[in-house]
Amino acid sequence: MKKELHEANRLSWNAATVAHNSHKGDQAAFFRSGGSTLFAEELELLGDVRGAAVLHLQCNAGQDSLSIARLGAEVTGVDISDEAIAFATQLSAQSGIAARFERSDVYDYFRDAQARGERYDIVFCSYGTLCWLSDLQSWARGVAQLLKPGGRFVFVEFHPFAMVFDPAWQFHYDYFNETPVPEAGVSDYVADSREGLVPDGQAPGVQGFRNPHPSFEFAWGVGQVITGLVQAGLAIDRFDEYPYANGWKAFERMRDIGGRRMAPPADLPRIPLMYSLAAYKPQA
Template structure:
């Protein structure tokens, strides 16, 4: 049952979140000094959020949520992981940046499919913004060999959420990367649910949202999932020299009429 798979993911993310945060040093001090974890593409998608209510879905441990709150928004973060939400709540208190965090599977939070849930929650004129690693890039294994189906409607079993923060080094840590947990092995398996760009766009459109922008990027912000990835500036990670450019990340901006 899908609920069983979601529960497996909750346990796997709980374990992985501890490993991820072990590499990030004193995050409360980072925020107290004015730090932000947002990449320029994310800040650009958000625009001016002063005085707006922002719901941050799958907020993980709250770093981006607090960065958005610092821009003047009233932020609620939602995530499936108890560990992530507990950490985010503590980080909000210790950094002095106000935000609210809720532990919930997004499907339980909306009690509907995600696109319809977003559309129902938005006020007229409200916006949905989304940036994610491109599903085309996820067909490769770490050696750039085709391995996974792009058109895959079945959950993909994995050994567990990995320590992609350690694998990316300082790519996903704005400053003060620490070794932290070494050679992390997740004791809990996980399951990947993948959707193509067409499926995502169609779901949002059928939910009544007006798609304003779809952008693709030939790099991945901070993440180094494949061999030979290089920083082309600003922690934008691109394929090795000489490899044809492919979409590694994409973003959507949609509005409720």
């Protein structure tokens, strides 16, 4: 585990989170009027969450956490970014949707929650989470340990095959890469994705954002993810791939094919840009 790189990422996310939320307008009003940031894929995988204890790992600024809480779940959101958790806590209060938020490195949270005896019906995480994890096997074990017997893990992520391309769709990065990849810092991808990530309309917000803090990303293939979860004792009962990415315009000329699903330009072959899986912890 590379905690010094996690700390660098925390600083980078703190800076980026301010820029991201500057483009989202009055989010409290959005939620008070019944808004939700969940896509159809998450809603289908989550199913009926009424009364369920849900742990949302790497919850960012809490918008998806509150969307799940509105469905009747008791939600705990965890994120490494101080700015994200402060924003999520404030948004919960201002929107009137109850949820608990805790700032923590996910690995520290696994240790502390295990010591407190916490267990959840559902562990959930989505979109751009795995690339910040320096130890995939410890992550998988942590997820499994915090699930109740019969509890479910629900996961949606951008496909690692898409991560081999640069913004112009040229092959650039290794799919198999055991070395952390240094980046210029977490970008203002919310501004770049425009309406894709702001369902109620994008506000101008911060312009020309340049992150002063570098970041470090880790590459994990689909096989590594599945193997890690199975070795941690979870049983995978669903795995799906999608030829689009929800909300995120990561590459040039991406187009909305409906429902804020962003696909490659029509002159390029369809490739997997996103995947999901659902797993459960067998009864003892």
